Amino acid sequence: MSATVKAAGKTVGWVDDRLTTSNFLKRNLAKVFPEHWSFMLGEIALYSFIVVMLSGVYLTLFFKPSMIEIAYNGSYVPLKGVEMSEAYASTLNISFDIRGGLLMRQIHHWAALFFIAAISVHLCRVFFTGAFRKPREMNWVIGVGLLTMALLAGFAGYSLPDDLLSGTGLRIAQGIMLSIPLVGTYLSFFVFGGEFPGTDFISRLYAVHILVVPGLILALLTAHLMMVWYQKHTQFPGPGRTNDNVVGYRLMPIYMAKAGGFFFVVFGIITLISGLVTINPIWLYGPYTPDQVTAGSQPDWYIGWLEGALRMMPNVEWVIFGYTISWNILVPAVIVPGIIFTLMGLYPWIEQFATGDKSEHHLLDRPRNAPVRTSLGAMALSFYILLWVGGGNDLIASFFDLSINAITWFLRIAIFVIPPLVFVATKRICLGLQRRDRDKLLHGLETGNILRLPHGEFIEIHAPISEEEKAVLMSKPTRTPIGMPEEVDENGVALPGARMARLRARLSSFFYEDNIALPTPEELAAAEAHLRHEVEESAPAMDEDRRLIPARDGAVLHDSAQDH
């Protein structure tokens, strides 16, 4: 043991002589990270990305990004002699003739699916806990950039093998390019080296897929992690945890063992799945030709929402002065995604503007304590999920014996109706939870034990909540809307900027006005006294075991006049 330490010391010394590392190590090895399972969602994404890179490098050794047509002569019998591109043939080769090739292909593809899924869940965690607030707005934007790049990388990878599905996906992408006004046709001709499909695209896409996009992801990822490191991780409220400190375990050894171990676990689970479950059996799809197609032509899940938007859109197209504007493609494939990503990227500033909150936040919000944000998020999620359902409407139709047309019509209406309903419902749930938190603080936990007092009154025994829970509940920030501004000065002259201030005041009350206030210290003191009294009063009674019936469904036999 001491020999190891000695050797380590020697190495550290050698490096330190040259790079002054000890100071850096001293500071950083002891760095504290708060612990919570949801803080590891981003790690899943990071580790999946590493797995994608490792398996991707392996695949580049065998994949041939070429659209030259050859006759297949590998070992997969049902395609023997069929004309196909070298890209497709080399993918068949990886799948059937190279030992472990199929495993690596499946690892690459599964890891890519998990990568984007983990990013999505991580994004939700950051959003719903308000971790994007000052000082982390820049990192939020980088995160949105990473998501975009991940989608691009995924789509490019899906398109490379030149099988029937990937070619169909490219054809759709090209159709979308064509719909862009003014430059669309030129864009498509430059990207594809002429008409679709041409012979240039796969090799061009290859460079994008293995160099440009991963390079950007790596750069953004580095910035993302460095900022987390520098700004220190946020933490959930709890006893001892404040906005000015960070409570958790040191990087070495606990965090290192857990995070390092988690990498291996993620890698291991992806590998196991890849050994057991088929993904993208391109040999069944057949080689791409622009006049063949399969039922259930679908993109990978992360493009499904775009596919759904395309499917749902009614067929509006204008011809103005001899030029075509295809709203049926532009709206779902260009405009809506553009709006979604812009709103997502700007959200920290939107909320900042609306609430006027410019302070630093290191303590996370419990989602219920920011009901409007939570409801906006839930609304956006429901919108996304509906688009997603649209992307799979044909499979839903065949599985549940429904009509595609009926599903599409349902979605066309639901996309406008359901998200607002989700907003309202979520907000009510959040406020209900806030009320419950307040009740807990004032009256403690309902134990379910009903007691009849000597004078005949029935009460439910309440137990005090734990200190830990109390700390969490009491951490709820007090948020009040900005009041309506003075519109005119004392002389009755309109103040400059009054309109903006008014908008802001309205937004702010939209965000905050319904919040349930924490009990005041006086209320808390009174409640505590009451609770103590109740416990004292019930103690002898409990001794005699005069409990009657346990209350169900949280029924409270309480003097309601005292409750509020």
Next chain:
Amino acid sequence: MKKRSRRRSMAAGILMGSSLLLVGSGYAVVSAETTPAPEPTSADSVEQIQLGRQLFLEGCSSCHGLEGQGIASDNATGGNGGPTLIGVGEAAVDFQVSTGRMPLAVPEAQAPRKEPLYSQAEIAALAAYVATLGPGPANPTEEQLNLDNANIAEGGEIFRTNCTQCHNFAGSGGALTDGQYAPSLMNATPKQMWQAMVTGPQQMPVFSNETITDEDKKNLIAYVQALKVEPNPGGLDLGRLGPVAEGLFAWTAGLIALIGVAVWIGAKVR
């Protein structure tokens, strides 16, 4: 005659079983269900047609009319509307009845495949009777269904050009408009596939022998037969439905496992 045909069907059963094994290596599939005996005597034939007519009157005429002329659905007799069977041929009857699609249990968007209601002999009789109503596509001969020398790769080309658009890349089926669907091909026998192509049941278009020749059909059927037994090298096939099933798996089983580990890591130990 009778004895002979029973032996034939027994032999066919054995062949059916062994063919499933053979298909994997040699894709040699022998049809098990070629019902019509070679050149029946005219007495047999008359007897068969008479039996067929009897069965038809009992089981089919309420929708298709007493003479197979069809009934409009708003007919005053209250019968469910059924199309005319004049000229549909024996192949259509054999297909519809042997796949259990006819007789229809309840009128719906599309007749589903179910257990056939009639025996082989009864189906043959029905088919023989309907064939007398007017000329139509005949059942394939054994020679036409002999897949011994079929070229699977060429069959795949024809499959991808003509079939995958509705039946999916692996023959798993797919949705059509208004609740209709192209069924999975995994339960269809070579004979039924052939019959479906030449008769165009329900919404399926007709692929006549002149456009997709005997040879093409053979290759095509051999490709589908190969698909049925083709291994899934990668593991679980998730129904061969494409990326939607994969995404569903990633989000359910996969991500739940990964998040489960994260929860384990974050959980306090006692």
Next chain:
Amino acid sequence: MSTHDNLPATTDESAAIAQATAALPAHRPRRTDVDPKAARRAERQVALMFLGSAVMTILFVVAFVAIPVDQTVYIWGFGTISASNIALGVTFGLAILLIGAGAIHWSKKLMNEKEIVQLRHPLASTEKDRESAVAAFDDFSADSGFAQRPIVRRSLLTAMALFPIPLIVLLRDLGPLPGTIMRETLWKPGSRIVIDPTGRPVRPSDLAMGGLISAMPADLPAVQEETGNLNARAKAAIILVRMEPQEIIAQQGDNWDYGGILAFSKICTHVGCPIALYEQRTHHLLCPCHQSTFDLADAGNVVFGPAARRLPQLPITIDPEGYLVAVDGFAEPVGPSYWERGDS
């Protein structure tokens, strides 16, 4: 003991840390902390996982060498699958997984776990630092004369604004200009219609009532051979369908059918998927990508879905030998809409 990472603790800070630390929930000792037996058991479990990983790695190598790449195996619940893939995946997966599981188990059961409080400091620099940074910039500006010499400044900005242009110009040869090529297909008057992929010509009688066939111009294979790409195919693919002539409600031109046989482009007018889900009774053609539905009996008009334009129809007739041929090329561009397409 634990202080902010790069500053010596002031008394205030120490007090803050002490206060927060006192508020932390008391550390509940784990079983492994109090029971040496439990600790030893945990130790053994961790070691077992690490050793298991080593065994799996060796098994992986064995499987790699021993199992032929095309060997299949039947496994209950999975069906017939590649023996190599499952063996490699399971051994490699477990080899990695067990290292991770061991490390996590180790950290949870055996490593000293103590929650530590560190302070955060406001991220903004002090006013003084900010001022000196601004002052430094003023210095740079004065030293360089950037502000005083507008001519240098403006010319530099002009040069900087222009210099990326070559990088964009260089992209010009990525592809040819569209010209009118999007309007052209291989179909011209007299082009013979042949079946895809077999290349056989079609007589009207070949197509049964309710029939469908995918077809192409006879010269497509040669063109494809010559150009080495699939561009011509992407525009020329058609489908032929046959219905009773009296079922045809409308066509895109007078008598563009031949005895109830109609030819339509196979490329969807939405975003270009090949489209051939033909329902012979309703004469509807459905696109599997976005479910645009066209009524072929009614001039290929859109009846459902996101496609905005009808499917272009190809006028057909027969040649002296009795085979189906095109009367003319398509009257309008096939495939998805594009800016310059306009009404035609």
